Amino acid sequence: MTQTQSIQLTVNGEPVNASVPVRMNLVDFLRQELGLTGSHVGCEHGVCGACTIEVDGAPIRGCLMLAVQANGATVTTVEGLADTDRADALKAAFRDRNALQCGFCTPGMLTSALSYVESGGPADRTAIREHISGNYCRCTGYQAIVDAICDVIGKEAKS
Amino acid sequence: MKAPDFRYERPESLSAALALLADEANGAQPLAGGQSLMPMLNFRVAAPEMLVDLSGVAELRGISDSGDSIRIGAMTRYRDLAEWSDLEAKLPLVALALPHIAHHAIRNRGTIGGSISLADPAAEMPALMMALDAEITLTSADGERTVPASEFFLGFYETAREENELVTSVRVPAATSGQRSAFYELAPRHGDYAMAGVAMVADAASPITNLRAAFFGIAGQPIRLSVLEAALNGKAPDDEAAITVATAAFDEVDFIDDLKASAATRRHLAGVVLKRALAEL
Numbered sequence: 028m029t030q031t032q033s034i035q036l037t038v039n040g041e042p043v044n045a046s047v048p049v050r051m052n053l054v055d056f057l058r059q060e061l062g063l064t065g066s067h068v069g070c071e072h073g074v075c076g077a078c079t080i081e082v083d084g085a086p087i088r089g090c091l092m093l094a095v096q097a098n099g100a101t102v103t104t105v106e107g108l109a110d111t112d113r114a115d116a117l118k119a120a121f122r123d124r125n126a127l128q129c130g131f132c133t134p135g136m137l138t139s140a141l142s143y144v145e146s147g148g149p150a151d152r153t154a155i156r157e158h159i160s161g162n163y164c165r166c167t168g169y170q171a172i173v174d175a176i177c178d179v180i181g182k183e184a185k186s
Numbered sequence: 187m188k189a190p191d192f193r194y195e196r197p198e199s200l201s202a203a204l205a206l207l208a209d210e211a212n213g214a215q216p217l218a219g220g221q222s223l224m225p226m227l228n229f230r231v232a233a234p235e236m237l238v239d240l241s242g243v244a245e246l247r248g249i250s251d252s253g254d255s256i257r258i259g260a261m262t263r264y265r266d267l268a269e270w271s272d273l274e275a276k277l278p279l280v281a282l283a284l285p286h287i288a289h290h291a292i293r294n295r296g297t298i299g300g301s302i303s304l305a306d307p308a309a310e311m312p313a314l315m316m317a318l319d320a321e322i323t324l325t326s327a328d329g330e331r332t333v334p335a336s337e338f339f340l341g342f343y344e345t346a347r348e349e350n351e352l353v354t355s356v357r358v359p360a361a362t363s364g365q366r367s368a369f370y371e372l373a374p375r376h377g378d379y380a381m382a383g384v385a386m387v388a389d390a391a392s393p394i395t396n397l398r399a400a401f402f403g404i405a406g407q408p409i410r411l412s413v414l415e416a417a418l419n420g421k422a423p424d425d426e427a428a429i430t431v432a433t434a435a436f437d438e439v440d441f442i443d444d445l446k447a448s449a450a451t452r453r454h455l456a457g458v459v460l461k462r463a464l465a466e467l
């Protein structure tokens with residue numbers, strides 16, 4: 028019999044109470060139980076980064092964490108980023124630079140990029156590429172994504 | 187795929203975790219950061235009856251500095267190590283290697299204890315433990331024992347740990363004054379597991395003194411080669427003749443031969459990483 032467990036967490040600023048099967052991973056919980064389909068699921072083994080979300084302020088793989096392990100945690104998905112202005116500059120830069128095509132990688136890519144920008148990372152292409160090395164993009168070739176991140180850092184440095 | 191079904195326990199003390207592991211009827215497996223175990227579950231190559239999540243065991247987390255050695259709790263994440271303000275001064279080799287271990291999001295959850303227990307042949311942490319002469323503490327419901335890193339890693343995903351034991355901490359000697367460290371790995375992409383890598387420390391760089399070089403990604407477990415180290419001690423790090431003599435020691439290595447790289451390629455790459463690391467020593 029599948030064991031279930033109740034969890035309480037904060038998702039995009041809202042308190043959530045749920046009972047989850049213990050084998051369910053966090054990104055499936057967000058997508059299937061909460062309808063937050065902005066976080067994507069690609070490989071389910073930690074390689075592609077499409078499921079990258081913020082847990083307690085740090086980007087993690089949503090496919091490599093169980094939903095039960097998020098008990099007590101604060102989770103922010105790409106929908107949550109849209110509720111605030113935290114990622115506005117990055118989103119605008121992604122649009123301006125054509126840093127997305129199909130958009131499958133974009134929610135995870137934005138989450139990774141945001142942690143880089145917010146931690147004060149330099150506009151250094153090698154460092155940016157290292158930081159986003161765990162996020163695959165099959166469309167853009169990364170150049171435009173790195174451009175967009177550099178743009179945001181450049182603007183913040185000036186203002 | 188999705189993980190198979192299992193029971194889930196999250197004990198809040200070490201003794202409770204050990205009791206769950208001690209009862210064979212539980213079919214229990216520890217869950218640390220899940221950055222290797224979750225993929226294994228999703229691939230269905232692991233199917234434990236019970237997962238014992240160690241994240242609630244406070245005793246397993248944290249770094250304590252006793253001057254000449256550093257004790258690192260098993261559940262200390264790569265991220266916690268990177269954020270420790272004394273890392274560069276006390277464990278410079280670890281500071282050099284950390285950015286090469288997986289990716290940012292994975293380092294936010296992966297733990298040192300998980301990496302050491304898994305003993306992936308291409309993982310960095312086991313090689314660091316070998317180069318630094320670390321000691322690994324194992325604890326079961328019956329008691330505690332300490333195993334030197336050189337006796338802990340036995341082969342492909344094989345260690346001296348018994349199933350009812352947890353890796354609870356590692357003790358790593360702090361860098362002595364003047365000690366040199368170098369690290370070099372070759373991976374298909376940044377953050378991927380290495381095809382060949384080496385982590386080394388020496389008491390002095392020129393001439394090389396008391397070299398300890400642990401290779402990873404080339405054989406079933408991280409290895410130090412005494413013949414190679416002896417050939418380099420007393421020489422300058424750019425002494426081509428000495429490096430040629432040293433790399434003859436690769437004759438004794440049973441190189442991994444797989445889809446990522448053939449044994450011959452790995453042997454060649456082991457020489458490349460050695461030379462590049464020596465240049466940084």
Ligand SMILES: Cc1cc2nc3c(=O)[nH]c(=O)nc-3n(C[C@H](O)[C@H](O)[C@H](O)COP(=O)(O)OP(=O)(O)OC[C@H]3O[C@@H](n4cnc5c(N)ncnc54)[C@H](O)[C@@H]3O)c2cc1C
Pocket residue numbers: 072073074215216217218219220221222223224225260261286287288289292295296297298299300301303304306308309310311347351352353354377378379380
């Ligand atoms: C895309 C990707 C890339 C990666 N690249 C690298 C890389 O380049 N280098 C690298 O080293 N690693 C890499 N990893 C693996 C990562 O470093 C893991 O975090 C690490 O190997 C395991 O640590 P964990 O805490 O996540 O352990 P888990 O996945 O939770 O556990 C791993 C194994 O160890 C056992 N275990 C865990 N803790 C203990 C303990 N305290 N006592 C006894 N047994 C225990 C578990 O039962 C399990 O069998 C990568 C992972 C991914 C998904």
Ligand code: FES
Pocket residue numbers: 067068069070071072073074075076077078079088089090091
């Ligand atoms: S779906 Fe999680 S990393 Fe690919």
Ligand code: FES
Pocket residue numbers: 126127128129130131132133163164165166167
């Ligand atoms: S935009 Fe298509 S995968 Fe990145």
